[in-house]
Amino acid sequence: MNSALVSPANHAVAQSASVMDVGDGFLLPVLLKIAFVLGLFFVVPLVGGYMEHKVMGRMQHRRGPVEAGPFGSLQLVADGIKFIQKEDTIPRAADKWVFAAAPGVALVPAMLIFLVLPFGPGVFAVDLELGLLYALAITSVSVLGVLMGGWASANKFSLFGGLRAGAQLIAYELPLIIVAITVAVQAGTLSLVGIVEAQSTFMLAGTDINLWYVFPQFVGFGIFFVAAMAELSRPPFDMPIGDSELVFGYMTEYSGIKFAMFLLTEYGGMITMSALMVVLYLGGWQLLPGVPLPGCDGAGGLFDCGFLGTVLGVAVTMGKILALVFVMVWARVAYPRLREDQLQRISWLVLVPLSLLNLAVVTVFKVVF
Amino acid sequence: MATTALPGTGLLKGLGVTIKHLFKRPSTLMYPHERSDLAPRTRGVIALMDENCTVCMLCSRECPDWFIYIESHKETVPPAKEGGRARTRNVLDRFAIDFSLCMYCGICVEVCPFDALWWSPEFEYSEYSMDGLLHEMDKLREWADTVPAPPPLEEGALMPAEVADAIAKAEKDRELEAAKQEEAVQAKAAPEEAAGPKQGKAATKDFEVKAGEIDQETFDKLIAEGKSERIARSKAKAAYVKKEKARMRAEAEAAEAAAPAAPAPKPAEIHVEAGQIDQETFDKLIAEGKPERMARAKAKAAYVKKEKARLRAEAEAAEPAAATGSTEATEAATATEPAAVDAPAEAAEPAEPAKKLSDMHVEGTGEIDQEVFDKLIAEGKSERIARSKAKAAWIKKRKQQMLDEEGGA
Structure with a gap:
């Protein structure tokens, strides 16, 4: 009966250690963690972006990039080099400091989420006790960068784009946070590592069949997915940059490296949101529900893995993340852009009530069982 | 019915369509590595066949953007015949097209009356700067070699006259080449042969054995004088026609000499031919490269004309015999009629028939x-x-x- 309530509290007391906590010094682990976060931030989004190019191309009967690197895999690197070389123009009427700071304000939070995301057994920079809260809070900061960019560009299209982005992010932040809280309620912890661990010990009521949270909370997963796409301004929720109406929204006046930073924010956001979904709903680095990774002896087959188990765990997480990114790209190709009023209606009239209902039901079940 | 479909089915259908296309073959053509078959009349670039250009400036004037640059000078061509008038001719010095301004409307190609401008399917001539797109005559001429052959005519269609002409000309050129070689071989084999007989033989050979149809002697002479091949060829053709006429006349005269009783030579010839066309004219026109239909029609007309002339000549030949008896009477009539003076044009004709009609009032x-x-x-x-x-x-x-x-x- 109470198998679902396997002591998350114990975990919360003893914070699990990162594999990068080597030696007794302070500096080495910190440097390693910085390198880890930066490496993830600058490599994984490129992988996601490459996949987007290729998948989108194939779905549209094209080939996608083919010339830069093997099978065009270095296309985004080439693009990055190109963006660095380009002239960095600032409109004369722009609020220069705000204009220049905006891409950074958008980019840095997207980068900082990687701090708490667990990519495998012990493969994370830090296991914050309030990891989920941190992740959701820092995501919300990105919208500041977007609003700043829209305002400072001194361009009506930029302003419209920025305001739309602000409205959209506020509207979808709410259901996103509610369904994330639901997961935290079920797991009994706000630590992302703890949530993964909780999933490995969550059993179907009355049986010993292990389940990920995606099964009891499939509604929550759907809401999170839609809200995440809207948060990232991904098509079909890309009204803030809607090319056909707003030129390029809040990015209209940006060029060169600043534009590249906005783009990187978007691709990085795709990865972080997917990683959050993997952690919250898809069992983290678990291969299948109830199947421990080979070589892992720790709690639920999730910790104290050897080298092979660790690598395998990271591979499983990455595979899940890229699968979610694939679905995002798939939806982008399949669906046309929504209207602004449709967007708001979906959020306030459908997603928010549903997520509240979801929260209520899960809470009741949690208490009952 | 679709009314019972669950909400969101359409969304899933959309995903189904896109995922299906993910596994289809991309229709991309990997352009620099592989090339598509262009349509035969592709408008890639405007090519110039400068040998056809007469500097009429039509293309330059019709061009909506005015980017066709033509420069030329006049040259005096010596008279074709002795005592003729010297002609001036435009010689093309520069023909340039600025493809940075061209909008590929093709009006210049349409308007060119001498087929000097053509569409070529070549399209890879992009440049890093705009001034690189101004292409001069040599480049335009190179492109002319890439112009595809015109599409084949329909089954049973008449060959266009100019194409027939061109084919005939090409054949002539080939035969001329052969004749030249043969001549060279013969000249080598028999160097002791005198110039006179050789010349005569060559001329005879030209229109009897060969169908070369140009006067080799004239041609060689003009070439030696430094004339262009085209001019030399056309002049040699004229010379050939002239010579052939002379030969015909000589033959006819010889025939006449053999049979003095026969009336005028030409009507006699016609009389022998039962084809109702003037064989001589026909041959000549064919030799000049006219299409058969035209040659036949003209030859028919010539036959009718000649036939009439022959009949008149016969009648005239018969009349003097009959009129000899009444000479005095005619003379008397002449004396009584002073109107004879107002027919000076007929003075060249035999006096007797001249009096016949014109003297009557x-x-x-x-x-x-x-x-x-x-x-x-x-x-x-x-x-x-x-x-x-x-x-x-x-x-x-x-x-x-x-x-x-x-x-x-």
């Missing part, structure tokens, strides 16, 4: 020759012309009648 009183009138109307002539001609015919007839009466008297 008939007052035109509006009568017309009904027979002639009907015939002309039937031929589709306008009534006015028919009437005036019929009037003239009536007067002529009347004169003849008077003359006959006189002759009878």
Whole structure:
């Protein structure tokens, strides 16, 4: 009966250690963690972006990039080099400091989420006790960068784009946070590592069949997915940059490296949101529900893995993340852009009530069982 | 029915369509590595065949963007014949197209009356700067070599006259080449042969054995004088025609000498031919490269003309014999008629027949020759012309009648 309530509290007391906590010094682990976060931030989004190019191309009967690197895999690197070389123009009427700071304000939070995301057994920079809260809070900061960019560009299209982005992010932040809280309620912890661990010990009521949270909370997963796409301004929720109406929204006046930073924010956001979904709903680095990774002896087959188990765990997480990114790209190709009023209606009239209902039901079940 | 479909089914269908296309073959053509088959009339670039250009400036004037640059100078061409007039000709110095301005409307190609401008399917001539797109004559000429052959004609279509001409010309050129080589071989084999006989032989060979149809001698001479091959060829052709005529005449004269009883040589020839066309004219026209149909029509007309001339000649030949008896009577009539002086043009003709008609004086009183009138109307002539001609015919007839009466008297 109470198998679902396997002591998350114990975990919360003893914070699990990162594999990068080597030696007794302070500096080495910190440097390693910085390198880890930066490496993830600058490599994984490129992988996601490459996949987007290729998948989108194939779905549209094209080939996608083919010339830069093997099978065009270095296309985004080439693009990055190109963006660095380009002239960095600032409109004369722009609020220069705000204009220049905006891409950074958008980019840095997207980068900082990687701090708490667990990519495998012990493969994370830090296991914050309030990891989920941190992740959701820092995501919300990105919208500041977007609003700043829209305002400072001194361009009506930029302003419209920025305001739309602000409205959209506020509207979808709410259901996103509610369904994330639901997961935290079920797991009994706000630590992302703890949530993964909780999933490995969550059993179907009355049986010993292990389940990920995606099964009891499939509604929550759907809401999170839609809200995440809207948060990232991904098509079909890309009204803030809607090319056909707003030129390029809040990015209209940006060029060169600043534009590249906005783009990187978007691709990085795709990865972080997917990683959050993997952690919250898809069992983290678990291969299948109830199947421990080979070589892992720790709690639920999730910790104290050897080298092979660790690598395998990271591979499983990455595979899940890229699968979610694939679905995002798939939806982008399949669906046309929504209207602004449709967007708001979906959020306030459908997603928010549903997520509240979801929260209520899960809470009741949690208490009952 | 679709009314029972769950909400969101359409969304899933959309995903189904896109995922299906993920596994289809991309329709991309990997362009620099592989190339598509361009349509045969692709408008890639405008090519120039400068040998066809007459510097008429039509293309330059019609070009909506005015980017065709043409420069030329005039050259004096010496007269074609002895005593002729020297002609001036435009010689193309520069022909440049600025493809940075071209909008590929093709008006220049359409408007060119001498087929000097063509569409070529070449399209890879992009440049890093705009001034690199101004292409001069040499580059435009290179592109002309890439112009595809025109599409084949439909089954049973008549060959266009200019194409037939061009084919004939090409064949001639080839044969000429062969003849030249043969000549060279012969000259090597028999260097002791005198210039005179050789020349004569070459000329004979030209139109009997060969169908070369140009006068080799003239051609060689003009080439030696530094004339362009085209000019030399056309002049040699003319010379050939002239020579052939002379040869025909000589042959005919020889035939006449052999049979002096025969009347004029040409009618005799016609008489032998039963083909109703003038074989000589026909041959000549064919030799000149005219299409067969045209040659036949002209030869027919020539036959009719000649036949008429022959009949008149026969009649004239018969008349003197009959008229000898009545010479005095005619002379008497001449003496009585002072009107003989107003026919000076006929002085060249034999005196006796000249007196026949022109000496008669008939007052035109509006009568017309009904027979002639009907015939002309039937031929589709306008009534006015028919009437005036019929009037003239009536007067002529009347004169003849008077003359006959006189002759009878």
